[in-house]
Amino acid sequence: MTDPIQKLREYGYELPAPKAPVASYVPVTRSGNLIYVSGQISSGENGVVEGRLGDTMNVQQGGNAAELAILNVLSHVVFSAGIPLHEVKKILKLTVLVCSHPNFTEQHLVANGASNLLVGILGDKGKHARAAFGVASLPFGAAVEIDAVIEV
Template sequence: MTSPIEKLREYGYELPAPKAPVASYVPVTRSGNILYVSGQISADANGVVTGRLGDNMNVVQGGNAAELAALNVLSQIVHMGGVPLDEIKRILKVTVLVASTPEFTEQHLVANGCSNLLVGVLGDKGKHARAAFGVASLPFGAAVEIEAVVEV
């Protein structure tokens, strides 16, 4: 059986080092068997993926940004939550914030970048409840920010 790390590599990713908090919060808190992962932005080794959907980004670019933010969520689970990917019991819920114009109405399609990666890497354990909505701006001009609730 293919491990979650191997599946992540099939997407062309290695699990990145966790992003340090940039304000007064912690990246992950735990209560019993539930992890709460603070918002993770669309960023990779090259920096923050910036833009606004409906302005200078399309749905495909937004989905790719959401995929990167989801990758950063997984990094926080492993590195700061201390839980290997194969020990995740279930991604319970993700909230996807999409920097977008007031006229843009396809946040749900952008959020699919996150959802598809989580299910692709974790299988049924990656299936989750979800909220996706547009916001005027995100920290550092990020295109997408994602927070998650995870059972371990």
């Protein structure tokens, strides 16, 4: 299998520096061979991707925001937990929160942005269980927030 970092580059991404917690929590905890990554918002080098799906953003824009959020999750795996991506055995579970208009019902399609990127860079190890649901708001006006459970 191709190195996951090389695959990320093929998608046009580099792992960002991990974001420091902004409240009373730690970004990553570990129990045995499981890594739990706290919720990471849709932010990149240009700041937070803000918006509300079904109002100020469409599904494609939301999917792009989900890609940024999952990059922030992976950043914490590598830099905060010290686990190289090639040592990830399996992405077990994602929870994807999507800031949504009450009538928006395509949160699952927004979440595909993160899911498809994981499978693209990790292959079968990136296939995971997932929950995706709409929320009224997210920290800093973010469009998407994702947390993860990962086997290493």
